[in-house]
Amino acid sequence: MRSRSLLLGAAMCGMISATAHAEDKSIEVIHHWVSDSEVAAVNTIKQELEKRGVVWKDTAIGGANGANAAQSLRARIVAGNPPGAMQMLGYDAATWAKEGVLRDLTDLETASGGVQSLPADYRRLAAPDGKWVEVPIDLLRSNWIWANKKAFDTAGVSVPKTWDELIASGEKLRKAGIIPLAASDEPWQIAKIFDSLIVDLNGPEFYTQVALKVDDKAIRSPQMVKVFEKLRQVRGLVDDNFVGRDWAVATEMVASGKAGMQVMGDWAKGEFLAKNLKPGVDFLCFPTPTSTPNFLWAMDSFSMFETTDPSLRAAQDELVKVLLDPEVQIKFNLIKGSIPPRLDVDMSKFDDCAKQAAVDLKASIEHKSFLGTLSGGYAAEPQFASIFKEVAAKFFVSDMSAQDAVTLLADEINNAR
Amino acid sequence: MTRMFEIKRYFAAQLPKIVLAPSGVIILIAIYGFIAWTASISLSSSKVMPIYDFVGLEQFVRLWSTPRWHVAVENLFVFSALYLSIATVFGLFIAILLDQRIRAEGFLRTVFLYPMALSFIVSGVAWKWVLNPGLGLQKMVRDWGWTSFTFDWLVNPKYALYTVVIAAVWQSSGFAMAIFLAGLRGIDNSIIKAAQMEGASQARIYVSVVVPMLRPAFLSVIVLLGQIAIKTFDLTFALTNGGPGGATEMPSMFMFSATFERNQMAVGAASAMMMLAAVVAIMVPYLYTELRKPSNDH
Numbered sequence: 284m285r286s287r288s289l290l291l292g293a294a295m296c297g298m299i300s301a302t303a304h305a306e307d308k309s310i311e312v313i314h315h316w317v318s319d320s321e322v323a324a325v326n327t328i329k330q331e332l333e334k335r336g337v338v339w340k341d342t343a344i345g346g347a348n349g350a351n352a353a354q355s356l357r358a359r360i361v362a363g364n365p366p367g368a369m370q371m372l373g374y375d376a377a378t379w380a381k382e383g384v385l386r387d388l389t390d391l392e393t394a395s396g397g398v399q400s401l402p403a404d405y406r407r408l409a410a411p412d413g414k415w416v417e418v419p420i421d422l423l424r425s426n427w428i429w430a431n432k433k434a435f436d437t438a439g440v441s442v443p444k445t446w447d448e449l450i451a452s453g454e455k456l457r458k459a460g461i462i463p464l465a466a467s468d469e470p471w472q473i474a475k476i477f478d479s480l481i482v483d484l485n486g487p488e489f490y491t492q493v494a495l496k497v498d499d500k501a502i503r504s505p506q507m508v509k510v511f512e513k514l515r516q517v518r519g520l521v522d523d524n525f526v527g528r529d530w531a532v533a534t535e536m537v538a539s540g541k542a543g544m545q546v547m548g549d550w551a552k553g554e555f556l557a558k559n560l561k562p563g564v565d566f567l568c569f570p571t572p573t574s575t576p577n578f579l580w581a582m583d584s585f586s587m588f589e590t591t592d593p594s595l596r597a598a599q600d601e602l603v604k605v606l607l608d609p610e611v612q613i614k615f616n617l618i619k620g621s622i623p624p625r626l627d628v629d630m631s632k633f634d635d636c637a638k639q640a641a642v643d644l645k646a647s648i649e650h651k652s653f654l655g656t657l658s659g660g661y662a663a664e665p666q667f668a669s670i671f672k673e674v675a676a677k678f679f680v681s682d683m684s685a686q687d688a689v690t691l692l693a694d695e696i697n698n699a700r
Numbered sequence: 701m702t703r704m705f706e707i708k709r710y711f712a713a714q715l716p717k718i719v720l721a722p723s724g725v726i727i728l729i730a731i732y733g734f735i736a737w738t739a740s741i742s743l744s745s746s747k748v749m750p751i752y753d754f755v756g757l758e759q760f761v762r763l764w765s766t767p768r769w770h771v772a773v774e775n776l777f778v779f780s781a782l783y784l785s786i787a788t789v790f791g792l793f794i795a796i797l798l799d800q801r802i803r804a805e806g807f808l809r810t811v812f813l814y815p816m817a818l819s820f821i822v823s824g825v826a827w828k829w830v831l832n833p834g835l836g837l838q839k840m841v842r843d844w845g846w847t848s849f850t851f852d853w854l855v856n857p858k859y860a861l862y863t864v865v866i867a868a869v870w871q872s873s874g875f876a877m878a879i880f881l882a883g884l885r886g887i888d889n890s891i892i893k894a895a896q897m898e899g900a901s902q903a904r905i906y907v908s909v910v911v912p913m914l915r916p917a918f919l920s921v922i923v924l925l926g927q928i929a930i931k932t933f934d935l936t937f938a939l940t941n942g943g944p945g946g947a948t949e950m951p952s953m954f955m956f957s958a959t960f961e962r963n964q965m966a967v968g969a970a971s972a973m974m975m976l977a978a979v980v981a982i983m984v985p986y987l988y989t990e991l992r993k994p995s996n997d998h
Contacts, residue, residue: 680945
């Protein structure tokens, strides 16, 4: 029923736009935002574009963390029929730029003040050869802990300052009848804990060596063994029903007070807000415990595909301007739960968690601890990133020793080189 | 007139070929063409997009030195062996029971066959809930009062694979039953009568007379289920998603993730070729025994 009404709606929208904007510019955009809040957020871009006389033709392909959308893009490019623009994650844009199918957006981004206002580590992925090939719309922080305030109060636990404190507070939560940490066995979810541990225990430079440069010596170092040992302790905080648990289910466990904490990106906030819970009152948000203000980031960006059609090029120009418009970034991120990637926007309308993220963002850039997240694919290249995730997941559920895990990780990565 | 007639006759004779030609062409391109294409990719250095160069068997070497692939292959062997044998034995058992001319046979047959109507995704999700220690079976029995009851295979990497076997057997034994039942009904009653007159017991008749006569049914069941086993993807995907910690990884999942998530298209193609080899290994003996038979045997 739902899909039929969706289809009908889509058909009607198509008809309306076809008649009302018959002479307008239009641009087809592939993305994988299909949930309610995501669609609402996309609509803010759509409306702004329509005001400027450009029709956004929506091709939403959900599922598999964007893998489905990426697959469809591959087919379209092989067929010589790329869309006008596409949402890009991690190394996507850098990969396609190498294939020579992306438009160089450097001039447009410079004119919009985008380039100057974007954090430097992002350039690694957005401008791989010095030319900008993607435009960011949101900035997500990956190393958050979300906690139930009531559970913390009941168990007499306060915000932990170190991972050891966190593990100790887990014991208190358990005594109070609360599952200390809600987690899943899904590799990317475990990798969230894993990459936070790498940077929190050993600092940003070590993280860069291991997760970004995939340096064999750093991966085989005793520090990595310690990371795995700590991960084993964190495993002790998780209940046993975690196989295939959706991240949102784990968030729900925290929201309902069944569990105390969850390590998750700031999209978890959307789930709390949807249940009318208030930050600071019902739930807490704090970065994974560390001494430096580490900020493990992910971004949703758009890339424009090379085309000779002048009206499509004009539509692409408008889309870039809209995406980099501070007002649009504010509207979009207020709905989506993330923060604007531009460093120069006004954060006054955002909630406390987002405000803290913005403060930490600036501090992390100063401390050189603004780093791409491994779990989301913003650190190592895909063929290595998946190995980090798999080994961490395997270690998490089995009784493998920390040393064995390090050896397995290093060997598998060398095999994929 | 005669000329007209000749043309008509010619067309009548050629009609089947003309009708079948388009599907023949499609099969040639969509199956054999793509097999050849995948083979060529597996010998190339393709990463995110196909590259048509030649690097020899490098990708196969890489594939076979990937621990994850070894896990997948071992899992496939264990899974296929258990799945095939349990589903076949169980299906045969139900078929024999149903063959006793019992009342409500039609109803029971539907009940047993029904799981087959569900997609593997649906049964995977349903079994995921049933087998989850905190939601399903274990919780239910514990709530009944047996508090020490433990059934946590789903979350235990050592046993998780067997939960996939349970779900797959549940799904497919009804199918095996249907084929065996058809086979049983096709057996000439007079042979059984003759055995009865010789004084053979019912069990003896089944073991020595009926089951050996079901050879074609056995072959069909094993070949069909064997293919399902090799390409199994959706069931594991829905039930465990390859977890916990990659313990239920299957070759098909490896292929998908290498090709579409890891940007290792050539390695993915190499794994697909290995899977093809496995299917061929099952199909060739089957085709051999089927085609060897004289045609009047059917």
